[in-house]
Amino acid sequence: xxxPTRFVLDGKEPVPCENxxxxxxxxDDIDERTVAQDVVGKFHITTTxxxxxxxxxxxxxxxxTVVAESEDPPFLSETWEQAESKHRAVMRCAEGLSDxxxxxxxxxxxxxxxxxxxxxxxxxxxxxxxxxxxxPEPVTNWHREGSTIVFTPxxxxx
Numbered sequence: 001x002x003x004p005t006r007f008v009l010d011g012k013e014p015v016p017c018e019n020x021x022x023x024x025x026x027x028d029d030i031d032e033r034t035v036a037q038d039v040v041g042k043f044h045i046t047t048t049x050x051x052x053x054x055x056x057x058x059x060x061x062x063x064x065t066v067v068a069e070s071e072d073p074p075f076l077s078e079t080w081e082q083a084e085s086k087h088r089a090v091m092r093c094a095e096g097l098s099d100x101x102x103x104x105x106x107x108x109x110x111x112x113x114x115x116x117x118x119x120x121x122x123x124x125x126x127x128x129x130x131x132x133x134x135x136p137e138p139v140t141n142w143h144r145e146g147s148t149i150v151f152t153p154x155x156x157x158x
Contacts, residue, residue: 007051007062009033012080014049014062027051035063035080036087041098044068047087049080065090072119093153097121111149121151 004016008026017023026032033049047065054076055061061076063083067090075090077083113124125131128147135142135149142151 005052007053009049009080014060017051023051035083038087038091040091040094042069043094043098045087045090045094047077047083049083067094097153119152121153123149125149 004018006017006020006023007014008017008023009015009032017026030048033051035047035049037044037046039045045065045067047063049062050064051062053060053062054064059078061078063077063080063086065075065077065083065086075086077086111123111125111130115122122145125134125147131144131147131149135144138144141153142149144150
């Protein structure tokens with residue numbers, strides 16, 4: 001017997017669906033399969049049931065959490081409840097990043113450049129001495145690279 005390849009939701013539980021027309025009708029109803037959708041600052045976060053196993057791990061992953069403004073890969077979840085939890089975690093990270101301003105990060109010290117990359121924020125200080133004064137020791141998610149202070153947001157995957 002072959003493993004089912006298409007799934008629909010029965011409440012919040014993925015169940016196999018062999019009928020292609022039924023599966024397509026379910027997939028066309030985005031509201032029915034949306035776990036959560038939020039805007040936090042500039043981040044648009046959406047978590048949906050995808051109707052197929054998105055993973056080749058032993059435990060199937062049916063739910064996808066995407067941050068539209070991120071180049072990071074999407075987050076996969078096994079159950080509706082895990083997808084809700086992952087969505088909330090991504091929202092907390094987005095809230096933290098939205099609250100960051102160059103002035104808050106520099107903590108009163110002058111920086112000469114900053115940038116945002118897919119997996120980090122960076123701030124070039126006036127000198128390595130200024131970077132050391134701003135961040136004497138690495139702390140959770142923060143470290144120095146010469147005269148640059150780097151923030152790497154915490155992201156956990158299920």
